[in-house]
Amino acid sequence: GAGVSQSPSNKVTEKGKDVELRCDPISGHTALYWYRQRLGQGLEFLIYFQGNSAPDKSGLPSDRFSAERTGESVSTLTIQRTQQEDSAVYLCASSTGPFRGISYNEQFFGPGTRLTVL
Amino acid sequence: SQELEQSPQSLIVQEGKNLTINCTSSKTLYGLYWYKQKYGEGLIFLMMLQKGGEEKSHEKITAKLDEKKQQSSLHITASQPSHAGIYLCGAAILSGAGSYQLTFGKGTKLSVIP
Numbered sequence: 001g002a003g004v005s006q007s008p009s010n011k012v013t014e015k016g017k018d019v020e021l022r023c024d025p026i027s028g029h030t031a032l033y034w035y036r037q038r039l040g041q042g043l044e045f046l047i048y049f050q051g052n053s054a055p056d057k058s059g060l061p062s063d064r065f066s067a068e069r070t071g072e073s074v075s076t077l078t079i080q081r082t083q084q085e086d087s088a089v090y091l092c093a094s095s096t097g098p099f100r101g102i103s104y105n106e107q108f109f110g111p112g113t114r115l116t117v118l
Numbered sequence: 119s120q121e122l123e124q125s126p127q128s129l130i131v132q133e134g135k136n137l138t139i140n141c142t143s144s145k146t147l148y149g150l151y152w153y154k155q156k157y158g159e160g161l162i163f164l165m166m167l168q169k170g171g172e173e174k175s176h177e178k179i180t181a182k183l184d185e186k187k188q189q190s191s192l193h194i195t196a197s198q199p200s201h202a203g204i205y206l207c208g209a210a211i212l213s214g215a216g217s218y219q220l221t222f223g224k225g226t227k228l229s230v231i232p
Contacts, residue, residue, distance in 0.1 A: 004160060033219075042122070042222040043161075043206070045213065058214030091160065099210070099218045104149060107220070109160030 004110035025094030122223035141207035151208040
């Protein structure tokens with residue numbers, strides 16, 4: 001079956017421009033996560049959507065970052081006025097339900113979008 | 119905040135050799151997750167360990183969570199080129215907004231020479 005897809009796979013932009021990254025989760029997955037992976041660093045949690053609940057935005061690094069999700073489908077991560085430190089691979093994941101720490105709903109990851117800010 | 123340290127950072131082994139990757143946490147682990155990442159692909163879930171002393175295997179990959187639950191090791195027996203990639207360990211943390219999220223180590227890059 002179809003997995004998590006992300007687009008574009010690569011994005012090169014100039015400093016100061018806005019970018020929009022897209023994630024298509026697995027159909028029926030209520031939970032959706034965005035992560036950032038900078039070169040030589042571990043994955044950083046950015047934002048989490050669960051069903052129709054208010055998203056957990058606690059991982060967003062600045063107010064230039066925002067994300068939306070329409071129902072339980074597509075999500076877009078928007079970065080405004082991009083900076084060079086925003087260069088990273090942005091990964092999206094989805095799961096059948098929330099992650100409750102002890103009980104784990106496996107997160108299925110997309111291939112990521114590699115963002116380069118010149 | 120919980121930090122995960124992985125060692126080594128990178129590893130080059132001859133095909134057929136065994137290898138071990140370690141993941142050490144600054145706090146007690148309540149769930150330890152191993153993932154594999156290949157360039158251009160998403161992370162692939164390998165296994166989850168919860169109980170101290172627990173050991174799980176998937177094909178030629180075995181992972182253990184130590185009794186004190188602050189360290190996990192991932193062992194690959196008779197490595198193959200298909201094992202090459204970046205191995206990431208993850209742990210559950212409570213986010214600033216009170217939801218459980220995964221925090222990851224920086225990864226161990228494994229190369230297997232035929």
